[in-house]
Amino acid sequence: MPKTNKTGGFKAPKNYEPNRGARGTKPGSRSAGHRGYRPAEEGEAPRKQRWTTSDREARADRDARTGRAPRDDSFGRDRSERFERSGRDAGARGGRDDRAGYGRGARFGRDGGAGTGRDDRGARGGFSRDGGADARGARRFDRDDRFADRDDRGARGGAPRDGERGARFGRDDRFAGRDDRGGRGGYTRDERPARGDRFERDGGAERPARSFDRSDRPARSFDRSERPTRSFDRADRPERSERPARSYDRADRPARSFDRDDRGPRRYERTDRPERSFDRGDRGDRPRRDRDDRAPRQYGERSDRRGSDLYPSRDDRPAFTPQDDVVLERLEAQATEAKDVEGVTFGDLGLGNNIVRALAELGAESPFPIQAATIPEVLAGRDVLGRGRTGSGKTIAFGAPLVEKLMENNGGQKRQMGRKPRALILAPTRELALQIDRTVQPIARSVGLFTTQIYGGVPQGRQVGALQRGVDIVIGTPGRIEDLINQGRLDLSEVAITVLDEADHMCDLGFLEPVQRILRETKEGGQKLLFSATLDRGVAALVEEFLVEPAVHEVAGEDQASSTIEHRVLVVEHRDKDAIIERLADREGKTLIFARTRAYAERLADQLEDAGIFATSLHGDLNQSRRTRNLERLTSGRVSVLVATDVAARGIHVDDIDLVIQADAPDEYKTYLHRAGRTGRAGKRGTVVTLIPRTRRRRMDDLLGRAEIEADTTFAAPGDQVLEDLAAPQA
DNA sequence: AAAAAAG
Structure with missing residues (x-):
């Protein structure tokens, strides 16, 4: 058996960035506290330490508190040795060490990393290049050619793709690599099933459950009795919207549909949830199964329960303390209905002409309910919690008034070199940060304010440069922002408005603490805005520490x-x-x-x-x-x-x-x-x-x-x- | 499990 199957050994080293290594950087991080850390051996001098001692202490401390598993140094060392053997690029991967557990050893352990995967294709294509652009370009062509070819190809039978198409070298190599990896020589494409076989093992998360299941057979016979409904269901499909088939399903949860009709927009106000206790009791009938079979689920449920009050939880045990109740109360939202905002314009809400024009150019002619609800509150200087269904225009709901406020408070000292940012927008992913910037930047520019993106995965030079020139609004992800703060290159002390997009996600374990530290860097008494499509009591930690009598808004009738x-x-x-x-x-x-x-x-x-x-x-x-x-x-x-x-x-x-x-x-x-x-x-x-x-x-x-x-x-x-x-x- | 940090 190939030694690598457990970790999905066929997977390519995704973050391999050939251009970094090509500059001759030293391989891997060697500073204490990092995963790849290896005390100087083989007469090796300690590498330059980028993080200060206090940084590392802070991190170790945080890891301890968040219960993060201790770093597996042996694995790390093992891996870093491999990197060294591969003799390149290790430096490029530095920061990713935390993620490594993931099949990395497998990927590199085999043959020094060459030719095992997609990324390496690009690498090979551009090995001699000096900058990444070429490599990337080559790769893109590689891909595109493949697509272009596809139509010609008709049946993708076993016809081996020979080397006649130079541009597609990577593809062929990939398959070659796969053979290697699987330890299974020269199969053609037609033999694919073999691959599925391996995948099944890979996706084996369910596997163990299966055998359990077997002992649970009663459930199965139940299933069987349902089987007939399958064809029934299909025949009925045209009227799917009526959901006839649901009825049998519903038996579990009779109260639900009833509940639905009964429910106003403020779902969380419901206090009686009969179906819940029913559910519980039902579950209690099969304690054994729950315990053995679904431990993770219980965990998940618990966190739901803890975290939810804008959404109904299926738990009617007294789950909160009086203190929680205060938070709960604070999270009760004012619902705004679409008809409430008919005929209202952005100008009416208090935004200036330039901003209104910029919004129009972005395609926002008149405010959505969530925008109508929160914009005046933000302009009034209040802290705001905003919940709106995805796609309901939350970005503008905080972006536009934020810009307006910054402009009002400009105090005449516009565009000063090196001025400190006065607003901060945090997002959980880089893509989201980028996307927010695409909306906020035009609004900001319309009144002469500047934004910059601060997120990881890209060289920090440009970001630092922008900060030195001076920006008004920083949009980014927690990691890099904290990094730059620690480097002394980002000063949030003048940040008077902070926005957390997808705030509840930002409160997830592992995200919360960096966010808290960042918020503590911002100006005391600054305004805080929390937005998400799913805003629940998970944000309580932030609400309690940072928000003062927040206005809570949601959009009425915005349920599923x-x-x-x-x-x-x-x-x-x-x-x-x-x-x-x-x-x-x-x-x-x-x-x-x-x-x-x-x-x-x-x-x-x-x-x-x-x-x-x-x-x-x-x-x-x-x-x-x-x-x-x-x-x-x-x-x-x-x-x-x-x-x-x-x-x-x-x-x-x-x-x-x-x-x-x-x-x-x-x-x-x-x-x-x-x-x-x-x-x-x-x-x-x-x-x-x-x-x-x-x-x-x-x-x-x-x-x-x-x-x-x-x-x-x-x-x-x-x-x-x-x-x-x-x-x-x-x- | 995933996300977020390394000129």
Whole structure:
């Protein structure tokens, strides 16, 4: 057996950035406290330490407090030795050490890294280059040629792609590499199944559960009794909207639909939730199964419970202390309805002419409800919590008044060199930071203010340069911002307005503390704005420390029922999963596929490409330039399918995605809502298809219940009509 | 599991 299969050894080193190593930088970080740290041996002098001792202490301290696993130094050392052996590029990967556990050793351990994967293609193409641009260019052509070729190719049979197409060298190599890796000589493409075999092992997360399942057979016979409904369901599909098939499903949760009708926009105000206790009791009947089979779920549920009050939780035990109750109360939102803002203009809300014009140029002629609700509050200087469905215009809701306020407080000292930033916008992903800047920058420019992006994954030189010239609004991600603060290159002491986009995500474990530290750097008494599509008590830690009597706003009637998104759940056999995804993705229209891991996202993208579908991937194993480029490919329509991890789940806006496929179901209902929010934007129709194994049905039902989503659940196998229907373009 | 930090 190949030694690498556990870590997905065929995966390419995504962050390999050949241009860095080519400059002759030293390999890997060697400073104490870093993963690759190795005390000087082999007569090696300690490397330059970029972080100060206090930085590292702070980090160690934080790691301890967040319960992060101690760094695995042996692994790190092992790896860094490999890097050294490979004799290049290790320096380029420095900062990524934390992520490493991920098949990195495997990737490099084999043969010094050459020729094992996609990235190396590019590397090989540009090995002699001095700058990354060439390499990237070469790679792009490589890809594009491949697409161009595809049409000519007709059947992608076993015809080996020979070297006659120089531009595609990478591809061929990749397969060669794969053979190697699998330890399985010279199969042709037709032998693909072998690959699936390996993948199955890879996706084996469900495997153990399966054997358990077997002992749980009662559940299965139950399933069987449901089977007939499958054909029934299909026959009925035209009237799907009526959801006849649901009725049997509903038996679990009778109160839900009732509840729905009853519910006003302020869902969280409901105090009686009969169905919940019912649920609990039901579960109590099978304690054993819950414990053994679904430990992770219990965990997930718990965090939901703790974190939710804008969304109903299915728990009626007294889960909060009096102190929590205060927070709960503070989070009660004022609901604004669309009709409340009819005829209101941005000017009416208090924005100046320049800004109104800039907004019009961005396509925002009149304010959306969330904007009408929050803009006056922000202008009045209040702290604001804003919740609005994805795509409801949150960026403008905070961006426009923020600019207006900065302008008002300009005090005549405009555009001073090296002036300190006066506003900060934090986002959880780089893509989102970029996207926010694309909206905020034109607004800021319209009144002569400057923005800059501060995020990782790119050289900091330009960012530092911009700061030295002086900017008014900093937009970025926590890591680099904190880094620059520690370097003394970013001073937030004049920041009077701070915005947290996707605030609840920023409060997730691991994100919260950097965010808190950053907020503490900002001006005391500064205004704080928290926005998200799913804003719940998870933000309490921030609210308590930083917000003073915040105004809480949401948009009335913005629940899933009024959404333009249709939700479907497909129960599939694991072995069919890839084929089903392939069928669903082979369609007109833009499709976004979510996978749980980077490796799976990459593999799926590969598979789809191999099937002749224009697909690409987006995840944290790609370097930033490729992340940006791949996202742009979907935006521009050069590919129609993007396979992404949850890096793309929140906030990312791409026009006209009409199908979202969840290759792996999310663990949290909020994740579901955010992923689903990538489609059905601006009132357009969209479909969300979630693939689950049958063992996950109940868990999925619970999740949908928390998200207040009604979804049809059907069994599906390759060749089923339901797949054709779902793949059909949205009307 | 993923995200976010290394001229």
